[in-house]
Every structure is written in structure tokens, then in C-alpha cells.
Amino acid sequence: MGRLEAAVVEFLEGRGWPVDVDGSLIRTAIRTEEQAFPCAVVTVEEVGQLVAYSVFPDTVGPEQRPAVAELTTRANAQLTVGNLEIDLGAGQVRFRTGLAVGQSPITAEMVERVIVDNVATAVAYFPLVTAVIEGRMSPAEAVAVLGEAG
Numbered sequence: 001m002g003r004l005e006a007a008v009v010e011f012l013e014g015r016g017w018p019v020d021v022d023g024s025l026i027r028t029a030i031r032t033e034e035q036a037f038p039c040a041v042v043t044v045e046e047v048g049q050l051v052a053y054s055v056f057p058d059t060v061g062p063e064q065r066p067a068v069a070e071l072t073t074r075a076n077a078q079l080t081v082g083n084l085e086i087d088l089g090a091g092q093v094r095f096r097t098g099l100a101v102g103q104s105p106i107t108a109e110m111v112e113r114v115i116v117d118n119v120a121t122a123v124a125y126f127p128l129v130t131a132v133i134e135g136r137m138s139p140a141e142a143v144a145v146l147g148e149a150g
Contacts, residue, residue: 002045011111048102054122056093064133071132071139095122
């Protein structure tokens with residue numbers, strides 16, 4: 001196991017989160033009172049990078065993809081760390097954060113920041129994705145909700 005993989009596994013296990021390691025892919029599951037979704041971390045040991053993905057639990061249907069794409073674009077204009085994205089072909093929505101350390105040492109705080117920031121942002125935005133899919137909010141209204149809360 002490489003140094004990045006080990007650091008991610010140590011962080012997840014320390015939090016009591018489930019851990020499933022499949023090569024450079026490390027999976028876990030996020031559960032709050034309101035939401036549950038998968039999260040994965042991909043490590044690229046050769047170049048010292050790790051990328052965390054929180055995955056929206058449902059596939060977005062073709063008819064809702066344009067509205068969700070608008071939501072991701074509007075959201076990304078406000079985000080300071082990471083990005084909300086949709087695979088327009090498959091309808092998968094993800095929140096992605098990354099960390100590039102190269103050959104520098106990786107600290108527990110670095111791993112915590114990239115994963116916790118990822119999950120916290122997904123927890124905030126995924127309900128808005130649902131609201132847009134269900135037609136309860138426009139993309140602009142959904143993003144404004146977070147602007148008002150901040």
C-alpha cells in the first residue's frame with residue numbers, strides 16, 4: 001500500500017467509516033440523518049495526487065440533465081474548493097476535490113481537509129440537486145439558497 005493510500009485508509013478508519021480498498025480506489029459510505037451516498041478516493045502514487053469524489057446516489061434522467069448541468073455551472077462559480085459535476089452521458093453527479101502533494105510529505109490534516117471539505121459540500125449541494133431534478137427549484141433558486149445561508 002502506498003503512502004497516500006495508507007494516509008486515506010488511516011483517516012477513514014480513524015473516523016469509523018467503512019473502508020473498501022481496491023488498488024488505488026478507496027471506497028467509503030457517508031450517512032447523515034437526511035442523506036446517504038458513496039464516496040471514493042482515487043490515489044495516484046506516482047505523481048502524488050489524490051482525488052475525492054462524493055457521488056449523488058441517483059442517476060439523473062436525460063430530461064433533467066440540462067437543468068442539473070446549469071446548477072453545476074452556477075454552483076461552481078461560487079465554490080472555492082472542488083467542483084460539482086455531471087456526466088451528461090451517464091447522468092452521474094459528483095462532487096470532486098483534489099490534492100497534489102508530489103513527493104512532499106502528506107499530513108493527516110491534508111487528508112482530512114480534502115475529504116471533509118468534499119463530504120461537507122456534497123451534503124450541502126446534493127439536496128439542491130434533488131430539488132432541481134424534482135422541479136421544486138430552478139437552478140438559480142437552488143444556488144441562491146446556499147448564498148442566503150452563507
